[in-house]
Amino acid sequence: MPKLSVEGLKVTYGPIVGTEGVGFTIDEGETVALIGSNGAGKSSTLKAILGMVTYEGRVTYGGEDLKGLKPSKVMRKGIGFSPEGRRVFPQLSVLDNLRVGGISRPQAELPERIERIYGYFPRLKERHSQAAGSLSGGEQQMLAIGRALMSKPSLIMLDEPSLGLAPVIVERIGEVLTEIQKTEGLSVLLAEQNATWALSLSKRAVILDLGRIRMTGDAEKLLDDPEVRRAYLGI
Amino acid sequence: MLDFLSRLEILLNPTVLGQVIVNGISLSAIYILVALGFTLLFGIMRVVNFAHGEFAMLGAFAFYHLTKDLNWPWMIALPAGVIGVAAASLVLEWLVFRWFYQRMFESMIGLLGLNMMLIYGGVLLWDTHERNIPAASQEVLMLGDIIIPIDRLIVVVIALAALTAFYLFIRHTRAGLAMRAAAQDVETAETQGVDTRHIYKVAFFVAILLAALAGSLWGQIYAVSPHLGERPLMMAFIVVILGGMGSIPGAALGGALLGFTESIVGTAFGAAASAFLSFGVVIVLLVFRPWGILGTPEN
Numbered sequence: 001m002p003k004l005s006v007e008g009l010k011v012t013y014g015p016i017v018g019t020e021g022v023g024f025t026i027d028e029g030e031t032v033a034l035i036g037s038n039g040a041g042k043s044s045t046l047k048a049i050l051g052m053v054t055y056e057g058r059v060t061y062g063g064e065d066l067k068g069l070k071p072s073k074v075m076r077k078g079i080g081f082s083p084e085g086r087r088v089f090p091q092l093s094v095l096d097n098l099r100v101g102g103i104s105r106p107q108a109e110l111p112e113r114i115e116r117i118y119g120y121f122p123r124l125k126e127r128h129s130q131a132a133g134s135l136s137g138g139e140q141q142m143l144a145i146g147r148a149l150m151s152k153p154s155l156i157m158l159d160e161p162s163l164g165l166a167p168v169i170v171e172r173i174g175e176v177l178t179e180i181q182k183t184e185g186l187s188v189l190l191a192e193q194n195a196t197w198a199l200s201l202s203k204r205a206v207i208l209d210l211g212r213i214r215m216t217g218d219a220e221k222l223l224d225d226p227e228v229r230r231a232y233l234g235i
Numbered sequence: 236m237l238d239f240l241s242r243l244e245i246l247l248n249p250t251v252l253g254q255v256i257v258n259g260i261s262l263s264a265i266y267i268l269v270a271l272g273f274t275l276l277f278g279i280m281r282v283v284n285f286a287h288g289e290f291a292m293l294g295a296f297a298f299y300h301l302t303k304d305l306n307w308p309w310m311i312a313l314p315a316g317v318i319g320v321a322a323a324s325l326v327l328e329w330l331v332f333r334w335f336y337q338r339m340f341e342s343m344i345g346l347l348g349l350n351m352m353l354i355y356g357g358v359l360l361w362d363t364h365e366r367n368i369p370a371a372s373q374e375v376l377m378l379g380d381i382i383i384p385i386d387r388l389i390v391v392v393i394a395l396a397a398l399t400a401f402y403l404f405i406r407h408t409r410a411g412l413a414m415r416a417a418a419q420d421v422e423t424a425e426t427q428g429v430d431t432r433h434i435y436k437v438a439f440f441v442a443i444l445l446a447a448l449a450g451s452l453w454g455q456i457y458a459v460s461p462h463l464g465e466r467p468l469m470m471a472f473i474v475v476i477l478g479g480m481g482s483i484p485g486a487a488l489g490g491a492l493l494g495f496t497e498s499i500v501g502t503a504f505g506a507a508a509s510a511f512l513s514f515g516v517v518i519v520l521l522v523f524r525p526w527g528i529l530g531t532p533e534n
């Protein structure tokens with residue numbers, strides 16, 4: 001049985017359609033990329049799964065229907081979230097940002113959890129007392145991922161983690177993501193415009209266009225597909 | 236000019252100076268208590284609580300009735316009244332406030348209406364005559380030439396203790412952390428596990444608790460009437476504009492500035508001069524630095 005299952009998802013904003021007829025599954029420990037250009041419906045899909053927007057269709061996690069739960073309840077089922085644009089709490093310190101991420105866990109667990117995240121991202125440890133708003137874009141992204149990991153999720157959803165970052169930083173974040181996924185046994189849903197990078201990190205991918213699914217399949221095969229290469233990889 | 240200087244000279248008299256300092260501290264502490272709750276409600280729920288002063292009024296009446304009618308000692312009546320008012324106010328949170336969360340403009344109008352309802356509800360219940368809460372102590376403390384009434388000292392100590400408790404709560408508890416996160420970005424806080432509906436209730440309770448306490452202390456110094464809330468609200472408003480809407484250190488700084496200005500200018504030149512100056516500063520600040528001394532500009 002898949003860990004996450006999305007069926008016939010439809011998100012609307014008044015007359016505007018965010019996504020329609022979107023469906024896919026993610027298995028335990030698997031990375032799935034959700035690829036599409038600006039406005040394709042990636043964020044709408046992630047927000048629906050998390051309960052940030054209302055939707056038609058069905059989302060189940062570990063067999064449990066998530067409809068009607070608010071985000072603070074959905075995340076307690078084991079779904080971590082790093083939002084588009086990072087959205088760190090700018091005036092809180094790096095450490096306090098991580099603590100907020102761990103707010104759903106027993107207090108006693110936090111120090112060990114924080115040390116673990118500092119292990120993945122040593123830069124965060126160096127800057128632990130600094131206001132998150134004063135970090136560089138790459139550091140803020142690391143913090144957003146670290147914050148999402150604080151709740152010990154079994155699935156982590158990342159909304160455009162590469163957005164606006166220099167290629168070296170993007171590469172570095174990709175390496176750490178792979179490491180984290182191995183050690184934590186995580187499932188990952190990676191929403192990205194940077195298709196080459198996302199496909200290189202995932203096993204399977206869903207390609208969205210104008211709110212609908214354009215293609216799905218193995219990441220490797222999609223990387224070789226002439227149409228995908230032309231439309232999304234700029235090759 | 237000579238008159239101006241001679242009025243300032245009054246302040247050098249040790250007895251007057253002692254009073255100015257004690258007044259300054261107690262006024263500052265009370266203004267900060269009211270302003271902290273006001274700024275907390277704005278910072279987290281984006282409501283401008285024009286009814287905030289009325290919770291101070293309710294706190295003062297609770298304290299009055301518990302001490303005067305039930306003869307409870309003040310040490311019990313004060314916390315009981317304050318907690319009782321805050322708990323009872325949760326009904327208003329459910330009936331009125333929650334509909335205005337994250338709706339700043341509607342909240343101003345709606346809560347101005349609630350303000351009026353509470354004032355005139357108070358007039359119906361208690362009419363408009365002023366009542367006095369018995370002083371906690373009749374004794375005075377002599378420090379050289381400086382005379383300090385003990386009941387004023389009690390007010391100062393309680394207010395400072397409450398401010399310290401609030402600071403520790405915000406800095407060192409989970410609920411405090413959740414509030415600080417929600418004040419910055421409610422939507423993201425919810426996705427990271429903060430139950431924002433619950434945190435709104437906790438923030439509301441704390442804000443009303445502080446206002447009711449400020450009102451009780453205010454009633455102990457001055458007098459209790461249904462109009463008691465107007466001045467603390469006005470002062471909280473100035474404090475929050477001075478310090479920056481939603482800024483907790485700003486509320487502390489603004490309250491201290493206002494309390495001491497009122498005490499010093501009021502003693503030398505009268506209450507009218509101090510009010511004139513305070514509101515003048517607010518207007519100048521709103522023109523040149525609308526986000527306050529310690530606030531941050533909204534984008």
Ligand SMILES: Nc1ncnc2c1ncn2[C@@H]1O[C@H](COP(=O)(O)OP(=O)(O)O)[C@@H](O)[C@H]1O
Nearest residue numbers: 013016017018037038039040041042043044045
């Ligand atoms: N809050 C909103 N209000 C109105 N339209 C929205 C809102 N959020 C997204 N949309 C619209 O929904 C569509 C999908 O957007 P989104 O899910 O954000 O795509 P992506 O994340 O892939 O860029 C776009 O046409 C976008 O303009």
Ligand SMILES: [Mg+2]
Nearest residue numbers: 042043044084
């Ligand atoms: Mg998006």
